[in-house]
Amino acid sequence: MELRHxxxxxxxxxxxxFTKASEKLFISQPPLSRQIIELEEELQAKLFIRNNKKVALTEAGKYFEKEVKTLFQDLERISLKTKKIAENVSGEFRIAYIGSIYSAVISDLIKHLKKQFPYVNFKLFEVSTTKQIDALEQGKIEMGIIRSPIHSPKIKSYLWFKDGFSLVYNKKSVEIKSENEILKLKEETFVFFNKDYAPHYHDVLLELCAFYGFIPKIIHEANNINSIIQLVKNGLGISIVPSNIARNNLDPEIGFMELKKVNLYTDVSLITSKDDHSEITQSAVGFLLPQRR
Known part of the structure; x- marks a missing residue:
């Protein structure tokens, strides 16, 4: 069996x-058919159902397609990694992060890395947790900063810090003095992260509201923490955000109240490939881990 098969x-x-596939591959149809037959004979499995009307995958073919796609993704990742090893400490290093991480920390990280590796081109991407995991598995990024949990045999994770939650509101439109008054907010409009963008985080926020005795009226949703803060500032609702954000926001129009009664936290973790032992990755992880927020 060869890669061309x-x-x-x-x-x-x-x-x-078969006709469209042969055009896509720039070969004639008969040789393509022969290659598929050779592959089926070697595997001793029928991969396609073929008749005059259609071509369809068998159950064995569906399984084989899924595994072959994974194989090619691994080959691409290996090729990219080999190229990086050959480049040593030059080339490109891509870091993805969630928007709810204070941007000054990311800036400090890049400054630190740039001093050590001046010829490396560092690229930053604000990406959701689920997309970061996919990107790291496929070798499209070298490091990610996510909100756990994570379940992937290809990824190594390092707990960076545990983050609590804080209520965020516009001081002019909402008056609240303590956690004991949170229930009165049940009629207020809430601004949350989109569930498809951050499903685990979205569920945690609902759990928080349930703890205080109400179901939030979620009218506005956003995929960016800064957008949520801006909507709150504009008086379009209230929200619950990571305490990490609250501690670093000094806008006088916005009020923050840490939710201390509920014992709920999210783990903020650094993720890298289990196969990555590069100097740059080790330096990045080493720089961030001592800085517990």
Whole structure:
């Protein structure tokens, strides 16, 4: 079995049409058909159902397609890693982070790395936790900063700090003096993270509100913590944000109240590939870990 057999198989599996697949591969149809037959004979498994009307994957073919796609993703990751090793400490280093991390910390990290590795091009991306995990598994980033939990055999995670929660509100439109008064906010409009963007975080916020005895009226949603803070500042609702954000926001129009009665926290973690032992990655992790927020 050769890589070309797998590439030909994927092309047919994606198109489900031998003519279109052959055009995509820039070969004629008869050789393509022969390659697929050779592959099926070697595997001793029928991968496609073929007749005059259609081409479809068998159950074995569906399984094989999923595994081959994973194989090619791993090959791409290995190729990228090999290239980085050859470049030593030059080239590109990509860091993804969630928007609810205080930006000054990210700036300090880049300054630290730039002093050590002046010829490296550092790139930053604000990305949700779920997309960061996919990107790291596929070798598209070298390091991520996420809100746990994480379940991936390909990723190593380091707990950075545990973050609590704080109520955030516009001081002119909401008057609240203590946690004991939070229940009176049940009729207020809430601004939350979009559930598809941060499902675990969204569920935690609902759990928080349930602890204080109400279901929030979520009218506005956003995928960026700064957008949420701005909506609150504009009087369009109240929200619950990580205490890390509250501690670093000095806007006089916005009030923050840490929710101390509820014992709920989120783990903020650094993630890297389990196969990554580069100097840059070790330096980045080493710089951040002592800085417990």
């Amino acid at each position: 797998l590439k030909y198989f994927l092309a047919v599996a994606e198109e489900l049409n």
